[in-house]
Amino acid sequence: MTAAQAHSAAELRTAEPAGPPWHGFGRLLQAEWTKIRSVQSTVWSLLAFVVVAVGFSTLIATVISHDWNAPGNHPNHAELLADPTAVIFGAGLGLGQLAICVLGVIVITSEYSSGTIRASLLAVPKRIPMLAAKALVFAAIDLVASAVAVFAVFFISTAILRSHVSITLSQPGVTRAVIGAVVYLTVLGLFALAIGGLIRHTAGAIAIVIATVIVVPPLVGLIPGTIANHVHGYLPTVAGQLVAQTSQQPGDVTSGWQGFGVFCAWTAVLLAACGWLLVRRDA
Numbered sequence: 001m002t003a004a005q006a007h008s009a010a011e012l013r014t015a016e017p018a019g020p021p022w023h024g025f026g027r028l029l030q031a032e033w034t035k036i037r038s039v040q041s042t043v044w045s046l047l048a049f050v051v052v053a054v055g056f057s058t059l060i061a062t063v064i065s066h067d068w069n070a071p072g073n074h075p076n077h078a079e080l081l082a083d084p085t086a087v088i089f090g091a092g093l094g095l096g097q098l099a100i101c102v103l104g105v106i107v108i109t110s111e112y113s114s115g116t117i118r119a120s121l122l123a124v125p126k127r128i129p130m131l132a133a134k135a136l137v138f139a140a141i142d143l144v145a146s147a148v149a150v151f152a153v154f155f156i157s158t159a160i161l162r163s164h165v166s167i168t169l170s171q172p173g174v175t176r177a178v179i180g181a182v183v184y185l186t187v188l189g190l191f192a193l194a195i196g197g198l199i200r201h202t203a204g205a206i207a208i209v210i211a212t213v214i215v216v217p218p219l220v221g222l223i224p225g226t227i228a229n230h231v232h233g234y235l236p237t238v239a240g241q242l243v244a245q246t247s248q249q250p251g252d253v254t255s256g257w258q259g260f261g262v263f264c265a266w267t268a269v270l271l272a273a274c275g276w277l278l279v280r281r282d283a
Contacts, residue, residue, distance in 0.1 A: 032134045105195065191266065
């Protein structure tokens with residue numbers, strides 16, 4: 001082979017594609033899975049989420065069952081009959097979701113605080129696929145943990161309350177609400193991840209996410225007027241939580257799936273902004 005032929009062969013080898021696109025993205029998924037599972041905060045946050053959600057929900061159900069026949073007014077009794085999943089999921093998942101928020105932030109901000117994001121971007125110059133892989137892997141982990149927690153809360157709570165009220169998955173709206181609680185918590189993790197990617201600072205991002213979830217909605221809800229009621233109804237987590245209710249309540253601005261769609265839209269916009277800043281700004 002002459003030198004010219006050898007040079008042409010080398011050019012052809014260089015021009016050949018490295019492989020199908022999904023193969024390269026599969027390696028990105030493997031890399032993100034390795035990074036997420038190797039961080040101790042992932043395991044502890046998921047464990048805290050499941051323990052708090054199941055433990056607190058069990059406590060609430062036990063108290064309701066114990067005081068069922070006690071004299072006095074018990075608003076939980078009527079609400080259990082009208083919207084059972086709102087009571088079953090309300091306190092336990094409402095508190096446990098904070099662990100999901102913290103984990104969603106840490107998944108991305110830990111790379112900025114440790115400086116490993118620079119190595120990641122050197123290995124993967126195309127930044128959007130890296131963010132997409134991180135979001136997909138975290139969403140899968142969040143989905144599994146949420147399903148375990150939600151179904152455990154439902155079956156344990158209904159078993160405790162069975163002697164007073166029968167709540168089963170076959171009842172209208174209950175299965176949808178259970179599935180809705182799972183997908184709500186999954187999107188909540190992505191919502192927190194997006195804010196973490198925008199702020200790039202762990203403490204600041206956690207403060208903003210927690211304020212958005214538990215501080216801002218009650219404050220907006222105190223404002224009188226129809227406009228304030230609609231603003232409150234379209235807040236991210238307020239709208240998203242409606243999908244975990246058995247039925248639409250009189251004060252709800254949207255239906256369950258409509259509210260979940262609003263929450264997904266908020267999350268998609270934040271993830272798009274996170275990707276845009278990831279491309280535009282230095283690590």
